[in-house]
Amino acid sequence: MRLCLSCQAGCCRRFNVPITGYDIIKIRKLLGIEYFYFASITPVEEEYLEKDSKKLALFKLNNIGKYNYYTFYLRSIKSRYAKDTDRCMFLQEWGMEDFLLPESVDLTARCGIYQARPLACTIYPAKLHENELIGVTKNPSKTIEKPEFRVYELCPDSLSAEDFKQNSEELMKNLVLYKYEMNYFKFLSRVWNEGNGDFGEFFPFLEEGYMNRIAFEE
Secondary structure, three states: OHHHHHOOOOHHHHOOOEOOHHHHHHHHHHHOOOHHHHEEEEEOOHHHHHHHHOOOOOEOOOOOOOOOOEEEEEOEEEOOOOOOOEEEOOEEEEOHHHHOOOOOOOOEEEEOOHHHOOHHHHHOOEEEOOOOOOEEEOOOOOOOOOHHHHHHOOOOOOOOOHHHHOOHHHHHHHHHHHHHHHHHHHHHHHHHHOOOOOHHHHHHHHHHHHHOOOOOOO
């Protein structure tokens, strides 16, 4: 979509990006870095447990804090160029001084791990219909409470059905894959939560869960 050329990646700044075990393993393999560098282990407040459990995998991690359950997002850090704002740690930013361009040129930003970006990123702003047969999408909300945080604005132009036709097949596959992978991550959370919840054992447990997904039958 040509309109993406003017994107400042508002979705990579405005939202916490949920990650599945599939995403965690994939990013680890691509970059060869430790999990805790990029996986944000986020506590779930008691009042949000029921709501979050419907869409996310919640894990008991008994020895890292006071909360009963935690979930996983991509880590966010402070933006280099947009003062007092946050961004996904993998979002690459360039300001006008980097390109020696006039001041009228806006901030440019692109995903630094595009080939291994989380499934939640591949499907935005679409979701799977409740019948699980089609995907549905609409224009993301452009409402920003504080004008000084304009980098949080989502798609710069209105989207249409035509914008999605070219990549509809790939988008549909990713919608189904995201649902499947989140369900599998939830399954692993139920298995994990039956144990002692020692955080030191979590990532080896996760690796084993994803290495043994294919059962060989004699």
